[in-house]
Amino acid sequence: MKVIAREDRGLPARIAGDIGRRITLGELKAGETLPREADMLATLGVSRTTLREALKILSTKGFIEAKPRLGTRVRAAEHWNTLDPVVLSWQGDAEDQDALAEELFEIRLSIEPLAARLAARRGSAADHAAIRAAFVRMSQAQAGLEEAIEADIDFHLQILQAAHNRFLLPISSVVRAALSISIPKTMAASGGFGPSLAQHEAILTAIERRDGEAALAAATTLIASTYKRNFG
Amino acid sequence: MKVIAREDRGLPARIAGDIGRRITLGELKAGETLPREADMLATLGVSRTTLREALKILSTKGFIEAKPRLGTRVRAAEHWNTLDPVVLSWQGDAEDQDALAEELFEIRLSIEPLAARLAARRGSAADHAAIRAAFVRMSQAQAGLEEAIEADIDFHLQILQAAHNRFLLPISSVVRAALSISIPKTMAASGGFGPSLAQHEAILTAIERRDGEAALAAATTLIASTYKRNFG
DNA sequence: TTCTCATATAATCGGAGTTATTATCGGTCA
DNA sequence: TGACCGATAATAACTCCGATTATATGAGAA
Numbered sequence: 001m002k003v004i005a006r007e008d009r010g011l012p013a014r015i016a017g018d019i020g021r022r023i024t025l026g027e028l029k030a031g032e033t034l035p036r037e038a039d040m041l042a043t044l045g046v047s048r049t050t051l052r053e054a055l056k057i058l059s060t061k062g063f064i065e066a067k068p069r070l071g072t073r074v075r076a077a078e079h080w081n082t083l084d085p086v087v088l089s090w091q092g093d094a095e096d097q098d099a100l101a102e103e104l105f106e107i108r109l110s111i112e113p114l115a116a117r118l119a120a121r122r123g124s125a126a127d128h129a130a131i132r133a134a135f136v137r138m139s140q141a142q143a144g145l146e147e148a149i150e151a152d153i154d155f156h157l158q159i160l161q162a163a164h165n166r167f168l169l170p171i172s173s174v175v176r177a178a179l180s181i182s183i184p185k186t187m188a189a190s191g192g193f194g195p196s197l198a199q200h201e202a203i204l205t206a207i208e209r210r211d212g213e214a215a216l217a218a219a220t221t222l223i224a225s226t227y228k229r230n231f232g
Numbered sequence: 233m234k235v236i237a238r239e240d241r242g243l244p245a246r247i248a249g250d251i252g253r254r255i256t257l258g259e260l261k262a263g264e265t266l267p268r269e270a271d272m273l274a275t276l277g278v279s280r281t282t283l284r285e286a287l288k289i290l291s292t293k294g295f296i297e298a299k300p301r302l303g304t305r306v307r308a309a310e311h312w313n314t315l316d317p318v319v320l321s322w323q324g325d326a327e328d329q330d331a332l333a334e335e336l337f338e339i340r341l342s343i344e345p346l347a348a349r350l351a352a353r354r355g356s357a358a359d360h361a362a363i364r365a366a367f368v369r370m371s372q373a374q375a376g377l378e379e380a381i382e383a384d385i386d387f388h389l390q391i392l393q394a395a396h397n398r399f400l401l402p403i404s405s406v407v408r409a410a411l412s413i414s415i416p417k418t419m420a421a422s423g424g425f426g427p428s429l430a431q432h433e434a435i436l437t438a439i440e441r442r443d444g445e446a447a448l449a450a451a452t453t454l455i456a457s458t459y460k461r462n463f464g
Numbered sequence: 465t466t467c468t469c470a471t472a473t474a475a476t477c478g479g480a481g482t483t484a485t486t487a488t489c490g491g492t493c494a
Numbered sequence: 495t496g497a498c499c500g501a502t503a504a505t506a507a508c509t510c511c512g513a514t515t516a517t518a519t520g521a522g523a524a
Contacts, residue, residue, distance in 0.1 A: 010475075011475075011476070012288065012475090012476095036505090036506065036507085037506075037507070037508095038506090041478090046476080046477085047475095047476055047477040047478060048281075048477080048478065048479085049280075049281055049284065049475085049476060049477065049478090050475085050476060050477080052281065052285060052507095052508090053284060053285060053288045053475095053476095056244065056285045056288050056289060057288060057292050060289050060292045060293065060316075060318075061292065066506090066507060066508090067484085067485065067486085067506085067507075068483075068484045068485050068486080068505075068506050068507045068508075069484075069485045069486045069487080069504080069505050069506055069507080070485070070486070070505090070506075070507090071505095071506065071507085072506090072507080077398065078393075078398075078401050080398075080401075080402075081313070081315075081316060081402055082398050082399050082401065082402050083313075083315055083399060083402045083403075084292075084313060084316075086292075103397045103398055103399055104399065106346065106350065106397050106399075107397070107399045107400070109346065110342050110343050110345070110346035110347075111342055111343070113342070114338065114341065114342035115342075118338065161310075165335045165338050165339070166309065166310075166312075166314050166335055167314050167315060167335055167336065167338075167339045167406060168339070169310050169312075169314065170312075170313055170314050170315045171315075174399060242507095242508075243508080243509070244508095244509095268472090268473070268474085269473075269474065270473090278509080278510085279509055279510040279511065280510080280511075280512090281508085281509065281510065281511085282508085282509060282510080284474095284475085298473095298474065298475090299473085299474075299517090299518070300472085300473050300474040300475075300516075300517050300518055300519090301471085301472060301473050301474075301517070301518040301519050301520090302473080302474090302518075302519075303473075303474085304474085
């Protein structure tokens, strides 16, 4: 899941990642107060500015909460910005990968059909062309190739974009993460896209003829069948 | 939409909010590079640490991107973490409130029915009790009261919690925002909860008898009818 | 064209003073 | 005697400051 690269730039981001991962791994538990500023400075060997920016990052993602006199405490998982791509990448190292993948699918199952309907209704011609382009790349690429996987992911992301709903865009990272896990698994099982290629095409054509309900149904079919293949 | 209060604590957060709002309002457009560090220090009258932490906040929310030699540039809206409660509160001051509200509803329409189904399937007895408690508070409170609105919001949030999917929790802020807008509007129109109370009860009982599909259908009905009342 | 180098800018550093929150203690009232 | 409330002090985060370092870009030379 090496999707994110740019966000790791900078010393504060790296330190925030180190601490963030330790939190998702359970090494640092909720309620626990981590060492005070002065001690962490000595431990990490960075400047106050850098540490403070790192903690500020963790704070905006809901991982920690700093109060005078009390120290900096780890917050419970329910406060985390789980949809943040960076947070998602931290969780990628955690243990409960199966549960994670299943929960990702549950989100896809609720979001993508609606996105398909919206894309059919209000997507522009250019939007639809972008979706078709992704589909073409997907079907032409030889099975098992990185390129095909990327095209598959792109297909789904283009639909989200075409829906023209600003709240759908941040969910792209979830979809991307879920697909990065499931596509290789699916391909290994059926030696290629198998029936999913036709299912993708069904979504595409429904969107192109602006049939919202058909697009919704087709998307539901695709994701549900993929879900079954991955989790039974 | 003064839902968020705690997150405004601290000088960096306030400054980040000032700049963030100017971005959502379109005063600062995408691609634009904002003044260099030294100039902003003079303008804002704060220290380097504070300004840097403020910019770090905006950066983690996808609003800006800082590069040496190039300056700090405003990023396009598609990179914003729109689901972040703080970002949501910034957008609350923007102009296209109707479009915003409609898009919020589209998300609810896709998320909440699924959450209801999951709550029915895997919610604990305690979860179900919490949902019922919210419903009772909602039905007993006199119409038009703040208390009733809060109970209504709580009802929906409890369902999201009961679904036991970590990615649903960050969406709570969206649901809360959408409800804060729509409930008062709905109540003003029909002089109280009207038919929605019965619709809430339908969701509740379906969840309690662990009938996932019925819960999903009931939630869809409620949200769709509310949607129609708000947008026609 | 390609490489090198100067330069502007953000990134990092470390120390000191300030502010806010909490815990403790002392007193008061039931 | 017990519980409750208000002033006080201690502690940790918060803010400020000026200097140094790293890096990306564009200009100029080979």
